[in-house]
Amino acid sequence: MCLAAVLPAVNAAEQPKPRLTLEQRADKARIDSERIEQLQLEKARQAAKTTSAREETIKQQTNPQDWEVQQKLKAQKQFDERESREQKYLQEAKEAAAKERKIPKP
Structure with missing residues (x-):
């Protein structure tokens, strides 16, 4: 009984999360996906640059x-x-x- 009385008080203390519609969730997921894709592309470009630079220095050394x-x-x-x-x-x-x-x- 004591536990049942505490749980509603805890839930009332938390701020209610804004409920998103299915369309809003899809838009948010799409935006997140595009942002992550751009980050991954940038990382891949940077890795390609460093790899080509490393290859060039090795070619010059040998x-x-x-x-x-x-x-x-x-x-x-x-x-x-x-x-x-x-x-x-x-x-x-x-x-x-x-x-x-x-x-x-x-």
């Missing part, structure tokens, strides 16, 4: 010609190593062929 030169030097070094290895194996094969082999007699 020089593709340096990378190409490094790759060519690396490939040339590997080719030279492979060629010297082949020459070594050929030389060993020639020396082995030139040796006289003693075949044990049974």
Whole structure:
């Protein structure tokens, strides 16, 4: 009983909310939606600007010609190593062929 007496007093102390019609609610929702959409578009534009600026600085820092030169030097070094290895194996094969082999007699 005590609780029932307190609840109406609490409700009376609050200010009544203005009741909006369905059309007013729809208008308010539409306005809120447009405002949120504009905020999101602005954030996306700002993010795109920062991303493109970051990409540009990275492009300027890395020089593709340096990378190409490094790759060519690396490939040339590997080719030279492979060629010297082949020459070594050929030389060993020639020396082995030139040796006289003693075949044990049974």
